[in-house]
Amino acid sequence: MASWAPTFLIVLLAVSVFPSVGCDRWKPERRPGESFAQQQLLIGLIPEQNIFRQRERYQFLGDYLSRRLGVKVIFTSLSSYGNVIEHFTTEKMDGAFFGSFTYALARRQLGVEPVARPVNPDGTTTYHGYLFARRDSGIRNVAGLRGKRFAFVDRATTAGYLFPLAYFRGQGVRVHPEAFVKEALFYGSHDAAILAVLNREADAGAAKNTIYDQMARENSRIGKELVILATSGVVPENCLAVRKDLDPKLRSALRQALVAMDRDAEGEEALKRFGARGFIETNDRDYAYLYSLAAEAGLDFKTYRYQSR
Amino acid sequence: MKKRILIGLGSLLVIFLMGSLIAVFYITRTTERMDRLILLHQVEILREDLIIHVQQVQSHILRDRVRSSGDVDLLVAQVQEMDRVMDSCMGCHHTPELAQGLSSMRDMANDYKSAISGLITVSANPARVAALERRVQDIGQELIAMTQGMAFTANVRLQQKTEETMATIREVRLVLSATLLIGFLLAVVTAWVLARSLDRVLRALLDATRRIARGDLQHRVDITDSKGSEFRELGEAFNTMTHNLQQSRRQLVQSAKLAAIGELAANIAYEVNNPLTGVLGYAGLLLKSDDIPAEKKEQLKTIERETLRAREILKNLLDFARRKPPHLERTTVTGLIESTLELVRGQARLSNVTLRIECPQGLPDVAVDRDEIKQVFLNLINNALFAMPSGGDLTIRASCRRESIGQDTVAVEFRDSGIGIPEDQLDKIFDPFFTTRIEGEGTGLGLSISYMIVQNHGGIIEVESTVGEGSTFRVLLPAGRT
Numbered sequence: 074m075a076s077w078a079p080t081f082l083i084v085l086l087a088v089s090v091f092p093s094v095g096c097d098r099w100k101p102e103r104r105p106g107e108s109f110a111q112q113q114l115l116i117g118l119i120p121e122q123n124i125f126r127q128r129e130r131y132q133f134l135g136d137y138l139s140r141r142l143g144v145k146v147i148f149t150s151l152s153s154y155g156n157v158i159e160h161f162t163t164e165k166m167d168g169a170f171f172g173s174f175t176y177a178l179a180r181r182q183l184g185v186e187p188v189a190r191p192v193n194p195d196g197t198t199t200y201h202g203y204l205f206a207r208r209d210s211g212i213r214n215v216a217g218l219r220g221k222r223f224a225f226v227d228r229a230t231t232a233g234y235l236f237p238l239a240y241f242r243g244q245g246v247r248v249h250p251e252a253f254v255k256e257a258l259f260y261g262s263h264d265a266a267i268l269a270v271l272n273r274e275a276d277a278g279a280a281k282n283t284i285y286d287q288m289a290r291e292n293s294r295i296g297k298e299l300v301i302l303a304t305s306g307v308v309p310e311n312c313l314a315v316r317k318d319l320d321p322k323l324r325s326a327l328r329q330a331l332v333a334m335d336r337d338a339e340g341e342e343a344l345k346r347f348g349a350r351g352f353i354e355t356n357d358r359d360y361a362y363l364y365s366l367a368a369e370a371g372l373d374f375k376t377y378r379y380q381s382r
Numbered sequence: 383m384k385k386r387i388l389i390g391l392g393s394l395l396v397i398f399l400m401g402s403l404i405a406v407f408y409i410t411r412t413t414e415r416m417d418r419l420i421l422l423h424q425v426e427i428l429r430e431d432l433i434i435h436v437q438q439v440q441s442h443i444l445r446d447r448v449r450s451s452g453d454v455d456l457l458v459a460q461v462q463e464m465d466r467v468m469d470s471c472m473g474c475h476h477t478p479e480l481a482q483g484l485s486s487m488r489d490m491a492n493d494y495k496s497a498i499s500g501l502i503t504v505s506a507n508p509a510r511v512a513a514l515e516r517r518v519q520d521i522g523q524e525l526i527a528m529t530q531g532m533a534f535t536a537n538v539r540l541q542q543k544t545e546e547t548m549a550t551i552r553e554v555r556l557v558l559s560a561t562l563l564i565g566f567l568l569a570v571v572t573a574w575v576l577a578r579s580l581d582r583v584l585r586a587l588l589d590a591t592r593r594i595a596r597g598d599l600q601h602r603v604d605i606t607d608s609k610g611s612e613f614r615e616l617g618e619a620f621n622t623m624t625h626n627l628q629q630s631r632r633q634l635v636q637s638a639k640l641a642a643i644g645e646l647a648a649n650i651a652y653e654v655n656n657p658l659t660g661v662l663g664y665a666g667l668l669l670k671s672d673d674i675p676a677e678k679k680e681q682l683k684t685i686e687r688e689t690l691r692a693r694e695i696l697k698n699l700l701d702f703a704r705r706k707p708p709h710l711e712r713t714t715v716t717g718l719i720e721s722t723l724e725l726v727r728g729q730a731r732l733s734n735v736t737l738r739i740e741c742p743q744g745l746p747d748v749a750v751d752r753d754e755i756k757q758v759f760l761n762l763i764n765n766a767l768f769a770m771p772s773g774g775d776l777t778i779r780a781s782c783r784r785e786s787i788g789q790d791t792v793a794v795e796f797r798d799s800g801i802g803i804p805e806d807q808l809d810k811i812f813d814p815f816f817t818t819r820i821e822g823e824g825t826g827l828g829l830s831i832s833y834m835i836v837q838n839h840g841g842i843i844e845v846e847s848t849v850g851e852g853s854t855f856r857v858l859l860p861a862g863r864t
Contacts, residue, residue, distance in 0.1 A: 150454035261504030
C-alpha cells in the first residue's frame with residue numbers, strides 16, 4: 074500500500090499537470106468573459122535595417138499577445154518597396170506597425186485606428202528629422218542648397234522626405250523642392266542617405282535622428298564632416314494601427330494587453346526580449362504635428378499616390 | 383588441491399575477463415569510429431542542406447524582386463533555415479583549420495543576411511536596388527562556392543575516415559579471433575593440467591587401496607603435494623588408516639593365537655599335572671624313608687625340585703589359560719608405576735640403566751586390577767632391562783589421549799634404548815613360548831600373559847621398534863571405568 078501510493082500520486086500529478094504545461098504555448102489562455110469571433114490577427118511589419126533580428130524580436134511579442142488575447146498573432150513583412158497601402162489591403166492585414174508617414178497615409182486613405190506604440194529602451198517614443206550637409210560644402214541655409222545634389226530617403230518617409238519638403242516651403246522656396254535642387258536622389262533607407270552625403274555622392278540630405286545619432290556614435294566622421302542645418306518637431310515612432318472594421322472589443326483588448334504588458338512578469342520578459350520598456354496608448358491626436366508638417370509641405374495624405382521608385 | 387583448483391578456475395576467469403575486456407575495448411573503439419563516421423555523414427548532409435538553402439534564397443532573389451509580404455516572409459524563413467543549418471554546423475567540434483573555415487563562412491553568411499536586409503529595407507532608387515541585388519547575389523554565390531569547397535574537403539576526409547574505419551574493423555576482427563583462440567587454448571591447457579594432477583593422486587590412492595586389499599598392509603602412499611594440501615592430508619589419513627588396520631590385524635591374530643594356544647596349554651597342563659602329582663608324591667615318600675642312601679637322596683631332591691618347577695610352569699600355563707576376571711579398583715597409573723619401580727630400582731642400578739619417569743599431574747584415574755597391571759609393568763620393565771645388557775635409558779611416560787568424545791585413554795609408554803626387535807619378530811613377540819633368551823632363563827609367557835591382562839582390561843599393548851635404537855611398548859588403558 075505504502076510502496077505504490079507515492080508512485081500513483083506522482084503519476085496522477087504528472088497526468089494532471091502535463092497537458093497544461095505542454096499546450097501552454099499553443100493553446101492560448103482565455104480570459105473569462107472575452108472571446109472573439111476572429112481566430113487570428115495578421116500584423117504587418119515595415120522592414121527595419123536587420124529584418125531577421127526584427128522577426129525574432131516581434132515573435133516574442135506575438136507569442137505573448139497570443140496567450141493574452143486567445144487569438145493567434147501572426148506577423149508578416151510589408152515590403153517597403155512598392156505601395157504599402159495597397160499591400161495592406163490586398164494581403165488582408167488586420168493591422169501593422171506603421172512608420173509615421175505610412176500611418177498618416179493609411180489613416181487618411183483606409184481609416185486605420187491607432188492602438189499603441191513601444192517605448193524605446195532610452196525612454197523615447199518619438200523621433201524627429203534632421204536636415205544636414207557636408208561641413209565643407211559651405212551649405213548653411215536653403216539658399217546654399219540651390220543647384221546641389223540632395224539625398225532624400227523615400228517619398229513615403231517623414232524625416233527623409235516630408236520634413237525637407239516643408240523646410241524648403243517654409244524657407245520660401247516656391248518651386249517643388251525636387252526641381253529646386255540640381256538632383257533629387259532617393260536612397261531608399263536612412264543610413265544610405267546619410268552615407269551618400271558623407272561619401273560626397275550628395276551635398277545635403279535628410280534622415281531621422283535615431284539612425285543619424287546611432288551612426289554618429291559608430292562613425293566619428295559623421296560628427297566631424299557633417300553639419301545639421303535644421304531639426305523638425307517630434308513625431309511618434311512606429312505605431313501599431315488596425316483596420317477600421319476590426320472588432321472594437323478586440324482592438325481595445327489588444328491596446329489593453331500592450332499597455333499593461335510591463336505590469337506582469339511574463340509581459341516584462343517578453344518586453345525585454347522585444348527590446349522596449351513598454352507600450353503607450355497612441356491616438357490620432359499624437360500625429361497633429363505630422364499633419365501640420367504635411368500641410369506646410371502642401372502634401373495631402375488623402376490623395377497622395379505613393380509609388381516608390 | 384583446493385588451492386590449485388581455485389587458481390585454475392581463477393586463471394580461467396582472468397583469461398575470460400581479459401578476453402572480454404579486449405573485446406569491449408575494440409568494440410568501443412570501432413563503434414566510436416563508426417559514430418564519428420555517421421556524424422561526418424550527418425555533417426555532410428548538413429552541408430548539402432546548407433547549399434540547398436542558400437541556392438533557394440539565391441533563386442528567390444533572382445526569380446522575382448521581392449515585392450509582396452509573402453515574398454519577404456518566405457525569404458526570411460529560408461534565410462532562417464539556412465542560419466539554423468549553419469548553427470548546427472558550428473555546434474560540432476572541428477579542427478582549428480575547419481573551425482576557421484566555418485567562422486569565415488559564418489561571417490560571409492552574416493554579410494549575406496545584412497545585404498538581404500538592405501535589399502528588403504530599401505524603398506527607393508532602382509539603381510541602388512539593382513546594386514544591392516547584385517551584391518546579394520555575389521555574396522550568395524561566394525557562399526555557395528565556399529560551402530561546396532568545404533563539402534569537397536569534407537568528402538575527401540569522409541572517404542579517408544571510411545577507409546580508416548574499415549581498417550579498424552578488419553583489425554578488430556583479427557584481434558577478437560586471436561583472443562578467442564588464445565583464450566580457448568589457455569582454457570584447454572589449464573583444464574588438462576588440473577585433470578592430470580587430480581588423476582595422478584587418484585591413481586596413487588587407487589593403487590594403494592588395491593595393494594591393501596591384497597593384504598599388503600606395509601604399503602604407504604607417498605603424495606608429494608605441497609604441505610597443507612588436501613591430497614597430502616588425504617594421503618596421511620590413508621597411511622594412518624593402514625597403520626591402524628595393521629595394528630588391529632596384529633592384535634586380532636594375537637588374540638586368536640593366544641586363545642588356541644591357551645586351550646591347548648590348559649589341556650596339556652591338566653593331563654601332565656596328574657602324573658606329576660604322582661611323581662612328586664613318590665619322590666616325597668622316598669625322601670622320607672631311611673633306607674635311601676644320602677647320595678641317592680640328593681638325586682631324589684633334584685627330581686622333586688625339577689618336578690616342582692614343572693608344576694610351577696604348569697600352574698603358569700593354567701593361569702594363562704584360565705584367566706580369572708580382574709578385580710577392578712580405581713587407582714592412578716602414577717601410583718602403579720611408582721609401586722612397580724620399587725621392585726626394580728635395584729636391578730636397574732645393577733644393569734646401569736637410567737630410569738626417567740614423566741608423569742604429569744591431573745591424569746585421569748583408571749579402573750584396574752592393581753596386581754595384574756603391576757605384573758604387566760614389571761614384565762615390560764624387566765624385558766627393557768634385558769634388552770639393554772650394557773646399560774642405557776628407560777623412559778616411562780604416562781599421558782592422556784582423548785580418543786573420542788567422553789572417552790579418554792591413559793597411555794603408559796616404556797621406551798628403552800636397547801637392541802630393538804627385528805621387524806620379522808614384531809608379529810611373534812606376544813606369542814606364548816616365544817623368547818629370545820637362552821633356554822631356562824625365560825618361559826616365553828611374560829608378554830603373552832601381559833597382553834591377555836591388558837586385553838581383559840579393555841586395553842591394548844602397542845609396540846614400535848627399530849633395531850639398534852630401541853623399542854617402545856605402549857599400554858593403553860581406558861580411563862575411569864569400573
